[in-house]
Amino acid sequence: MTSTKPYCIAKRAVWEAYQQVKANRGAAGIDDETIALFALINLYLHRKRLAGLAA
Numbered sequence: 001m002t003s004t005k006p007y008c009i010a011k012r013a014v015w016e017a018y019q020q021v022k023a024n025r026g027a028a029g030i031d032d033e034t035i036a037l038f039a040l041i042n043l044y045l046h047r048k049r050l051a052g053l054a055a
Contacts, residue, residue, distance in 0.1 A: 021035050028034045 018035075021029070
């Protein structure tokens with residue numbers, strides 16, 4: 001199986017980063033994006049995939 005990603009990011013690393021942001025109560029970082037905005041954007045981008053899981 002080939003990957004379209006040029007690098008691999010472990011799910012654990014993503015989870016730990018999310019937990020750090022959550023512990024910071026979702027305060028905006030250097031990019032001025034809050035955790036709430038991040039969640040909203042990702043929900044919007046992945047809504048079709050999520051809808052398919054609910055079916």
